[in-house]
Amino acid sequence: MELNRCNTSEDYLALVNGPAFTLRWLLEYHLSRSRGRAVTIAGFCSPCARTVDFVAPFDGAWHAPDGTLVPNWRDFLRCPACTMNGRQRRVAQLITEWAMDLACRDHVRGYVMEQVSPLYRWSTTTFPWVEWTGSEYLGAGKIGGREEKGIRHEDAEALSFADATFDLVVSCDVLEHVNDPSAAMAEIMRVLRPGGRAILTFPMDPALERNQRRAARVDGTVRHLLPEIYHGNPLSRRGSLVFTDFGWEVLAQLRAAGLSDAALYVYWGYELGYLGIQFYFLGHKAPPT
Numbered sequence: 061m062e063l064n065r066c067n068t069s070e071d072y073l074a075l076v077n078g079p080a081f082t083l084r085w086l087l088e089y090h091l092s093r094s095r096g097r098a099v100t101i102a103g104f105c106s107p108c109a110r111t112v113d114f115v116a117p118f119d120g121a122w123h124a125p126d127g128t129l130v131p132n133w134r135d136f137l138r139c140p141a142c143t144m145n146g147r148q149r150r151v152a153q154l155i156t157e158w159a160m161d162l163a164c165r166d167h168v169r170g171y172v173m174e175q176v177s178p179l180y181r182w183s184t185t186t187f188p189w190v191e192w193t194g195s196e197y198l199g200a201g202k203i204g205g206r207e208e209k210g211i212r213h214e215d216a217e218a219l220s221f222a223d224a225t226f227d228l229v230v231s232c233d234v235l236e237h238v239n240d241p242s243a244a245m246a247e248i249m250r251v252l253r254p255g256g257r258a259i260l261t262f263p264m265d266p267a268l269e270r271n272q273r274r275a276a277r278v279d280g281t282v283r284h285l286l287p288e289i290y291h292g293n294p295l296s297r298r299g300s301l302v303f304t305d306f307g308w309e310v311l312a313q314l315r316a317a318g319l320s321d322a323a324l325y326v327y328w329g330y331e332l333g334y335l336g337i338q339f340y341f342l343g344h345k346a347p348p349t
C-alpha cells in the first residue's frame with residue numbers, strides 16, 4: 061500500500077497527476093471494462109486478516125469520458141466477509157495502529173461516531189481491552205447520552221461527554237451532514253485527551269478551495285442553498301442531508317480547531333482493495349507543554 065501525506069492542494073495535485081496515479085487509473089479503467097455484473101478483485105482484507113475476493117458492483121458508478129462505467133470504489137468495493145468498504149477497512153487499519161501504540165496502557169478509551177456499523181462491531185470485538193463508545197444521531201430533540209433500543213444518541217455539535225474523555229475519536233462521513241462543522245470539530249477536540257488522535261473521513265472536493273454550504277439550519281428549520289443531496293444512512297430510509305461540500309479550507313479549519321498536525325492522507329493499494337483516489341484526515345490534539 062502507498063500512503064502520501066498532503067498538506068496543500070499543490071501536494072495533492074502533484075500526486076494525483078503524477079505517473080503512479082496515471083498507471084493506477086489505467087488499471088482501474090481496464091478492470092471496469094472487463095466487467096460482468098461486478099468487478100471482483102482477489103486480495104487481502106486487513107480487518108478480517110485473510111484473503112478474500114473484494115467485489116465492486118456498479119451501484120453509484122460514474123462514467124469515464126468514453127462512457128465506460130467505473131465503480132465507486134470508495135463506497136462500494138466491499139469485503140464479502142466483514143462487508144466493509146475500502147474506506148472502512150482503511151480506518152480499521154488505522155484503529156489497529158492506534159490500539160497497538162497504546163497496548164501497554166490502562167484505561168484506554170475510544171469513541172466511534174457510529175454504532176450500527178460493521179466498523180464499530182469490529183472495533184469492539186477486535187480490541188476488547190479498549191473501552192469503546194459508539195453513537196448515532198437519532199434526531200432533533202433527543203438527549204445526548206440516552207439510549208433507544210440499545211443505541212446511544214449523540215449530536216456531533218453538542219456531545220454529552222466530559223472534556224478529555226477519549227484517546228481516540230473516529231468520525232466517518234459525519235461532518236458533511238452537520239449544520240456547523242466547526243462546532244463539531246471543536247467538540248471532537250474537547251472530548252479528546254491531550255495527545256489523543258482523531259481519524260476523520262468525509263468527502264472533500266479537491267477542486268474547491270473554500271467550503272461550500274449546501275444547506276443551513278436556522279431556528280430549527282433547514283434552508284436549502286443548493287440542490288439537496290442525501291447519503292445513505294442505516295437508520296433513515298431517506299438518508300442524511302449533505303450540509304457542506306468541503307474544500308481545502310477544511311484543513312485550516314481542523315488545524316484551527318486544535319489538530320495542529322492535521323493533514324490529508326491519500327492511500328492506494330490493489331491487494332488491500334483500496335482503489336480510486338481515496339483519502340482520510342488524521343491529526344493529534346497537542347499534548348500539554
Ligand SMILES: [Zn+2]
Nearest residue numbers: 105108139142
Ligand atoms: Zn473483511
